[in-house]
Structure formats: structure tokens, C-alpha cells
Amino acid sequence: MAANRTRLLIVAGVAVLVAAAGLAFSVQRSRLAARLVSTPAESTPADPTLVKFAHQIAAPVYASNCARCHGADMKGSQVLGAPSLVDNVWLYDQGRVSDIERTILYGVRSGHAKSHNITDMPAVGRLGVLNRGEIYQVVQYVLQISHRPADAAMAEKGKALFKDKGNCFDCHAPDGTGNPDYGSADLTANVWTYGGDTASLFKSIRDGRHGKMDAYIDKLSPTQIRALALDIYSRSHKVQQVAAR
Numbered sequence: 001m002a003a004n005r006t007r008l009l010i011v012a013g014v015a016v017l018v019a020a021a022g023l024a025f026s027v028q029r030s031r032l033a034a035r036l037v038s039t040p041a042e043s044t045p046a047d048p049t050l051v052k053f054a055h056q057i058a059a060p061v062y063a064s065n066c067a068r069c070h071g072a073d074m075k076g077s078q079v080l081g082a083p084s085l086v087d088n089v090w091l092y093d094q095g096r097v098s099d100i101e102r103t104i105l106y107g108v109r110s111g112h113a114k115s116h117n118i119t120d121m122p123a124v125g126r127l128g129v130l131n132r133g134e135i136y137q138v139v140q141y142v143l144q145i146s147h148r149p150a151d152a153a154m155a156e157k158g159k160a161l162f163k164d165k166g167n168c169f170d171c172h173a174p175d176g177t178g179n180p181d182y183g184s185a186d187l188t189a190n191v192w193t194y195g196g197d198t199a200s201l202f203k204s205i206r207d208g209r210h211g212k213m214d215a216y217i218d219k220l221s222p223t224q225i226r227a228l229a230l231d232i233y234s235r236s237h238k239v240q241q242v243a244a245r
Ligand code: HEC
Pocket: 062, 065, 066, 067, 068, 069, 070, 080, 081, 082, 083, 085, 089, 090, 091, 092, 093, 100, 103, 104, 108, 183, 193, 210, 211, 212, 213, 214, 216, 228, 232
């Protein structure tokens, strides 16, 4: 009898301890979640506890929502036109935490009123702005400004088309470095959303690409979205991670 009662007491005691530990853990988590969203976005990378916490929250959310396009390794997919998120080369804005967060919240050409949607790369070939031969000349010029082997004579003609008939300068800037408000790729960085070989460049210019990404504002919580933004920022900027305090 006495032995039974002792056993019961031990079991009850352990249960209380486990519940208390669970409660402490969830209080700690909700405190960190509140700190993550209330800290100004640009200050979060300087807080190693938040960086670590963001990674814990972001990893499963990324795996189930983002990996199918941006890849499990976050290096993107040229077939899907989903850019690498770890290379610190950004289509939109400067790649600050708030910039990344904005893209996740509202998406790209998503139909959301706040989505990135100022321009769309036109189907320069299909619309007849440039003919096939001219597109090949512009391709040689793009190869040249991205510091890869190019046919100099063709590139010279492509350069004129870039600044004149092709209207490329209007969105990619006269020097080809792109415009972060438009998400028009920096053509000189030799980092490609769709591919930097002749065939991929030809296709980009002939057809346009019309890249799209959904808005996540109604699909994920503010904590999850901030966690993703900070995690992507810290991976692409190699922010030091230390154990959570
Ligand atoms: C259906 C495919 C798809 C899914 C799913 C997707 N993305 Fe994207 N994402 C894209 C495409 C395509 C672009 C580039 C759009 C363009 O061409 O401008 C992009 C762009 C981005 C950018 C901007 C990168 C830059 O260089 O400025 C970020 C950040 C981003 N995605 C994060 C995410 C996160 C985080 C998720 C998950 C919550 C996610 N994406 C889910 C396709 C996707």
C-alpha cells in the first residue's frame, strides 16, 4: 500500500515537473517571438539570441513553404527562376531584413496591391522590338559586361542596341547594373536568376520571364515571416550564430 502511494507520488511529481518545464519553454518561446517582431528589423541581426531563435522557427516553415522553389539549400532554381537567397545579390532593394520581409509579405507580381510589380521584362523578341540577329548581338554584349568570353564585334553592335532600339537601359540602367526598385537583374554581376549561358540569355530576352511569387501575409504569422527574413539575412550575410541564452 505504502509503496504504491510512494510510486503514485513520484509519478505525479514527475508530471508536474514536466508540465512546468513545458510551460517555461513555451513562455520563453513566446517571449522571444514577441522580441523578434518588436525589435526594429535592422537591429535583429546584432542579437545572436534572436538569430538563433529565428533559425529554429524558420527552418520548418521554409521547408514546407519555400524549398520547392528556392531549394532545400536556398540556392534557388534557374529552371523555376527562383533566385538564390544565400548569395547576397538582391533583385529587390538592398537585401536588408526589412527588404526581405517585404518581399515575403507581399510577393512579386502576386496581385497583392503592395507586391513588387513596377515593371515586367518585356518579350523583346516576340514583340518584334529586336529581331533574332539583334538579340544575339545583345546577348554578346551582356556576356561582355558580365565579364565572360564574348564576340567583340557583335558585342559592339549589341551595346548600341542596349542603349537605343532595345530600350534595355531603361530598366537595367545604362551600365547594366539594374534597378533594385524594378527587380531588374544586375546584368554585370554574373549571378543569374535564369542562367547566363547564350541559350538562357537568348530566351530571357526573346520571351521575357515574368517571374512571380505569392504574398505570404495571409499564409504565415508575423513571427514566422520575420523569422524567415532574419534567417535568410543571416545566412546571406554570414551573421555569427551562437547558442540561445
Ligand atoms: C512558386 C515558387 C516560389 C515559392 C514557393 C517561393 N518563392 Fe520566393 N521567389 C520566387 C521567384 C520566381 C522570385 C523572383 C521573382 C522575380 O523574378 O522577380 C522570388 C523571389 C524571392 C525573394 C527576393 C530575392 C531578391 O533577390 O530580392 C525572396 C527574399 C524570396 N523569394 C523568399 C521566399 C520565401 C521566404 C519563400 C517561402 C515563404 C518563398 N520565397 C517562396 C519563387 C518562389
